[in-house]
Amino acid sequence: MTMASVGTPAETRDYILERLVGETGEPERVTSAARSMGERAIARIAEGLANSLAISLEVDVKRVDLTRFADARPKPASHAAVTVAASVSSPDALMMVVDAGALSLVVSTVFGADPDMPVTPLERDPSPIEIEVATSVFTEVATALNGHGPRALDIKFPLPAPVSGPDLKKLSMRDTPAVRIVFSLTSRAGSGEVAVVMPQRVLLKHRADGIAEGGGAAQNAWGARFGEQVMRSNVEVVATMPIAQMTLGELSTLAIGQVVPFDDGAQANVRLxxxxxxxxxxxxxxxxxxxxVRVREPFETGHDIIDGLLPANRA
Structure with missing residues (x-):
């Protein structure tokens, strides 16, 4: 996300906090919320795949880790398929990645391959038919994670068409703290992975068990956490001292090595x-x-305007 794409004041504030704070919140609590979300979705993902593709696969949460959204994009040579789903509150609520092993396993199962014959992961970019199958997989995963009620992610369906290969470089990715949930798909023929990457802010807004739902105390704790991290951010401080008033003609004749005297009182009017x-x-x-420099008083814009008018009044 660029500043040009930030809309409301709330979105602007969230964007600035993400840039200042870096990794959002406490890692253990973020990964715990993500793991709980993933584990609750396992049964719905398996059921959705069985209903839409008539296949039976074992689904499990393989791992949960922290990342940055832009870094989670797979390499073009991975032959993975990727889609980025938007929600009501975020243009990139979910990035989903099905790897070459999982896509090959699902496609072979859908088209009736021998369940006891090992499946070889794709060694090329997915074909249009394989992209269509990937769309079905992503739809079931997104539906399972979407939920309902006040905790729903409000994912926008239908999902964008998956991309792969060189087109992965064209995906616009903002650099924001994220969490990755990796689901394993397994059968006797082989296994593969489907990864779901969410901005941490989206996860904590909708599904942070014990954080977002913890009431005022939890919200205050997050506010204190942000405040603490922001207060530790390094900021360059610049002290500026006025030297003298000059005409444009005098300014045009300045040369290297020339000495310009300070005005009276210049040392007492340094701006920090x-x-x-x-x-x-x-x-x-x-x-x-x-x-x-010694701090004398807070700077007030009103005084600055009045000081600028005084020379004209004296004239």
């Missing part, structure tokens, strides 16, 4: 700023061998 925002008015000085 961070990220182009003036914070304090300071005094310039020295502590031992080091130049320094």
């Amino acid at each position: 700023a961070a990220r182009d925002k003036t914070l304090f008015t300071c005094e310039f000085g020295r502590v031992g061998q080091n130049l320094s």
Whole structure:
């Protein structure tokens, strides 16, 4: 997500917090919420595959780990199929990846291959028929994870068509903290993986057991966590001291090595700023061998405007 694509003030705030904080929240609690979500979806995924594709596979949560959304995109040479599902609250609520082994296993099972013959993972990009099968798999996984009621992810169906190979590079991915749930699909013929990657903010908004549903105390805890992390962020501080008023003609004649005297009182009017925002008015000085500034008072924009008008009034 770029700043240009951020919409409401709330989305802007969430975007800035993600950029400042990095990994969102406490890792153990994020992975615990994701694992609970995945384990609750296992039976629904297996049932959905049986109903839509008439196949019976064992489904399990293989692992849950933290990642960043953009880093979870597979390489084009992996022959995996990928889709990114939007929800009401997020343009990338779920990124789903079916690897070459799982896609080959599902396709062979759908088309009646011998269940006792080992399945070889794809060694090429998926064909249109295999992409169609991948769409069905993604639809069942997204439906199982979507849920219902106030905790629903509100995924938008139908899902976008999966992409693979060189087209993976064209997927627009924002760099945001995410969590990955890896489901294993297994039969006697082989196994493969379907990975679901969610922005941590989306997970915690909808499904954070004991976090999002914990009431005011939990919300306050998250607020304190964000505040603590933001307060530790490094910010460049710039002190600026005015030197003198000059005409454009005088400015055009400045040369290397020329000495420009300070105005009277310049050392007492140093501006201390961070990220182009003036914070304090300071005094310039020295502590031992080091130049320094001493904070005098908070900077007030109104005073700055009045000071700018005074020379004209005196004229």
